Amino acid sequence: MNRHHQIGASLIEVLVALLLLSLGMLSLAATLSFAVQMPKLSGYRATATNLASAYIERMRANSGADGFGGFNSGAYDKPSSYGVTTLSATSCSYPNCVAATLAAMDLTTMQIAVRAELPAGGLFMERDNNSGVISSTTGNLWVMWQEPVTFGAIVDSSHSDNCPSGVAVTDPMPRCLYVRFSI
Numbered sequence: 001m002n003r004h005h006q007i008g009a010s011l012i013e014v015l016v017a018l019l020l021l022s023l024g025m026l027s028l029a030a031t032l033s034f035a036v037q038m039p040k041l042s043g044y045r046a047t048a049t050n051l052a053s054a055y056i057e058r059m060r061a062n063s064g065a066d067g068f069g070g071f072n073s074g075a076y077d078k079p080s081s082y083g084v085t086t087l088s089a090t091s092c093s094y095p096n097c098v099a100a101t102l103a104a105m106d107l108t109t110m111q112i113a114v115r116a117e118l119p120a121g122g123l124f125m126e127r128d129n130n131s132g133v134i135s136s137t138t139g140n141l142w143v144m145w146q147e148p149v150t151f152g153a154i155v156d157s158s159h160s161d162n163c164p165s166g167v168a169v170t171d172p173m174p175r176c177l178y179v180r181f182s183i
Helices: 010-061 099-117
Strands: 122-130 134-146 177-183
Touching: 010 099, 010 122, 010 134, 010 177, 099 122
Parallel strands: none
Antiparallel strands: 122 134, 134 177
């Protein structure tokens, strides 16, 4: 081959190799960023699961099966606490502690705990409604929080979570943990 036609060919090969190497390094950096963020995000989900379990146990303990109100009477039916200010703690002490005040204390305590343990955390619970008949034993609970927006936040919450309809229109949309329960 003629040496005159090969001038600069090795420079182009080196530039192409550098381009491929830089693209590989960028994809490696993105993967590492995502991998570093995932333990924190899964920690939020684990915390939400524990908080949901604790709230369901509180409702179960105050179910009203003894005829004195509680979950059966709708004492836990409150609007969503996502996006509202943190409430102050309420107390419920003998002899003035009845099922309704115990439910209010449970809700306030759990709202404070969710807000303290999850970023912009909130709760929403609704009892099942079958053709206008509200259930006294089953319901749905959502624990909601806002995940930090970073480069690694590849998972789009608008397509992956089952948020209640009232919260699904907020911007930015929260991350939601849905739990179906029976008392």
